[in-house]
Every structure is written in C-alpha cells, then in structure tokens.
Amino acid sequence: MLSGVVIERLCIAGVGLIGGSLALALRAAGAVGEVVGTGRRSEPLERALALGVLDRYELEPARAAEGADVVLLGVPLGAMRPVLAALRPGLGEGTVITDVGSAKGCVVADAEAVFGALPARFVPAHPIAGTEKSGVEAAFPTLFRGRRVILTPDRHTDGEALATVRGLWSAAGAEVVEMGVTAHDRMLAGTSHLPHLLAFGLVDMLARSPDHDEIFQYAAGGFRDFTRIASSDPVMWRDVCLGNREALLAALAAYREDLERLTAMVAAADGDALEAVFRNAKRTRDRHLHIFEK
Numbered sequence: 001m002l003s004g005v006v007i008e009r010l011c012i013a014g015v016g017l018i019g020g021s022l023a024l025a026l027r028a029a030g031a032v033g034e035v036v037g038t039g040r041r042s043e044p045l046e047r048a049l050a051l052g053v054l055d056r057y058e059l060e061p062a063r064a065a066e067g068a069d070v071v072l073l074g075v076p077l078g079a080m081r082p083v084l085a086a087l088r089p090g091l092g093e094g095t096v097i098t099d100v101g102s103a104k105g106c107v108v109a110d111a112e113a114v115f116g117a118l119p120a121r122f123v124p125a126h127p128i129a130g131t132e133k134s135g136v137e138a139a140f141p142t143l144f145r146g147r148r149v150i151l152t153p154d155r156h157t158d159g160e161a162l163a164t165v166r167g168l169w170s171a172a173g174a175e176v177v178e179m180g181v182t183a184h185d186r187m188l189a190g191t192s193h194l195p196h197l198l199a200f201g202l203v204d205m206l207a208r209s210p211d212h213d214e215i216f217q218y219a220a221g222g223f224r225d226f227t228r229i230a231s232s233d234p235v236m237w238r239d240v241c242l243g244n245r246e247a248l249l250a251a252l253a254a255y256r257e258d259l260e261r262l263t264a265m266v267a268a269a270d271g272d273a274l275e276a277v278f279r280n281a282k283r284t285r286d287r288h289l290h291i292f293e294k
C-alpha cells in the first residue's frame with residue numbers, strides 16, 4: 001500500500017462500476033477493514049456480496065452510514081442530493097464524506113442544499129477513469145492504477161478529511177491532484193462531457209436514417225473508436241450533461257463555431273486550411289498520447 005491509510009469501515013452508496021472498483025482496489029491494497037454498501041434494491045447488492053466487493057449491505061442508507069469512517073457517494077449525479085439527505089441521519093461527527101461524480105459544481109450545490117453549506121469533512125472527488133460499462137459486475141480492482149483523481153476542496157475543507165481521501169485514492173493506485181470546482185468543470189466539459197454528447201449524437205443521427213441497418217454493416221475501427229463511449233449508461237450521461245450544463249454549453253458553442261469553420265473549408269474545397277487543422281490536431285494528440293498508455 002502506497003499511502004499507509006487504513007479505513008476501518010467504508011460505506012458506499014451506489015455500488016456500481018466506480019464504487020465497486022474502488023472497494024476492490026482498497027481490499028487488494030489492504031487499506032480497508034469493512035465495506036458496507038447501500039442502494040435501492042437488494043439484487044445488485046447481493047451480487048456485490050458474491051463478488052467480494054461488500055462485506056454486508058443495508059437498504060436503509062442511514063443505517064449503512066452508521067459507524068463508517070468514510071461515506072462514498074457512487075451514484076449518478078441526479079441521485080446525489082436525495083441519497084445524501086437519506087445518509088445524513090447516520091453520519092457521525094467525524095465521518096468523512098466524498099463522492100466520485102463526473103462534475104463537481106452540482107455536487108457542491110447538492111451538499112449545500114442538504115447541509116446548508118459544504119461540510120468541512122466533505123471532500124469532492126472525481127476519478128478520471130472509467131469504461132463504457134456500468135454496474136458492479138463491470139468493477140475491477142486496477143481501474144484507477146496510474147490514473148488521475150481530481151479533488152476539489154475549498155478553503156474550509158478539513159485537513160484530516162482531505163488527507164484521508166487523498167490516502168484512499170493513493171492506496172487504489174491513483175495520482176491525486178487538486179483544483180478548483182470551476183476549472184474542473186470547464187476542463188472536463190471539453191475532454192469528457194462534450195465527446196460523450198457528440199458520440200451519442202452521431203450514433204443517434206445514423207440510427208435514425210432510413211438505411212441505418214446497411215450503414216452499420218460498413219462501420220469499422222474508426223467508427224468503433226469514435227463511438228465506444230456511446231455504449232455508456234444513458235442515465236449517467238443525462239445527469240452529467242444537466243449537472244455541468246453551463247460549462248457544456250460553452251464547450252458546445254465553441255465546437256459549433258469550429259464545425260461551421262470546417263464546413264466552410266469543405267464547401268470551399270480549401271484543402272490547405274483542412275490540412276492545417278488536421279496537422280495541428282494530430283501533432284497535439286500525438287504529443288499527449290502517453291497519458292493513455294499509463
């Protein structure tokens with residue numbers, strides 16, 4: 001284990017791909033004692049028990065949170081607020097709260113709505129790792145190894161709580177960085193939220209064409225790579241697009257402007273201009289490719 005942090009009891013609300021993978025990673029590192037899950041239905045929680053992700057579960061969120069050192073919210077962004085409110089009666093004075101939501105401003109707003117202000121022991125977090133699959137069956141312990149996790153503490157965040165959440169992700173093999181909520185939401189709108197929206201949009205557009213069955217017969221590697229993420233969970237991505245609406249709208253506006261520019265280049269058969277754009281994109285992507293190979 002890298003960090004030396006040991007969490008005696010971890011409560012996970014929403015035991016899916018991310019929450020389940022974190023539990024498996026912490027177990028593998030010997031960084032956690034007991035893992036207690038909670039969720040809406042017993043079937044997936046039973047499967048999580050069978051997979052060795054959980055030690056036990058409680059359908060009542062507050063009961064699951066009782067006695068936990070750390071409570072982790074692993075639910076879609078749209079469920080954060082009601083789940084946090086349901087956990088609240090079970091939280092102790094010293095309980096550290098954290099989440100894994102893909103946008104941070106909306107999670108901070110949810111915590112403010114439930115508690116009146118972001119509690120000092122609530123450390124918002126976002127692992128920049130995942131897959132297009134969801135549910136606890138898709139969880140695996142190495143998901144976060146060598147990946148970044150962004151924490152967005154503010155000036156009121158408790159130092160000990162921050163150290164615990166840092167230690168938890170380090171134990172899972174991740175590299176932990178900190179930044180402000182606004183910077184996080186702006187950057188992730190560009191690198192994650194916009195690409196997902198475009199991939200879903202492109203596949204939907206083709207699916208609605210009269211000859212869509214034939215079109216998909218001729219899809220190859222390029223289409224597969226561009227659209228893998230359109231197989232992601234629709235509810236999760238609906239919530240991300242609504243949760244990071246402002247930053248996503250800004251990214252979409254910039255993208256639309258560029259699409260107009262590209263359209264004009266094709267219309268004018270301006271090969272030099274197109275080639276210049278493609279060269280810049282290739283150079284940039286190639287320079288940053290190493291981050292995908294970690």
Ligand SMILES: NC(=O)c1ccc[n+]([C@@H]2O[C@H](COP(=O)([O-])OP(=O)(O)OC[C@H]3O[C@@H](n4cnc5c(N)ncnc54)[C@H](O)[C@@H]3O)[C@@H](O)[C@H]2O)c1
Pocket residue numbers: 013014015016017018019038039040044074075076077079083100101102103126127128129130131132133134135136233236240
């Ligand atoms: N999938 C990714 O690639 C990825 C990466 C980083 C962060 N995230 C974030 O992590 C969170 C979870 O994503 P995931 O991919 O693990 O999803 P998932 O669908 O695999 O897991 C979500 C879990 O939450 C439960 N859940 C849903 N609504 C609930 C509710 N109202 N009350 C209680 N439980 C509820 C589901 O039953 C499931 O167990 C999301 O907030 C997402 O934005 C996802």
Ligand SMILES: O=C(O)C(=O)CC1(C(=O)O)C=CC(O)C=C1
Pocket residue numbers: 101102127128129130131132133191192193229232
């Ligand atoms: O690799 C994928 O399938 C992902 O969607 C992971 C991915 C992303 O890279 O956009 C998705 C959502 C996140 O919050 C973080 C990571």
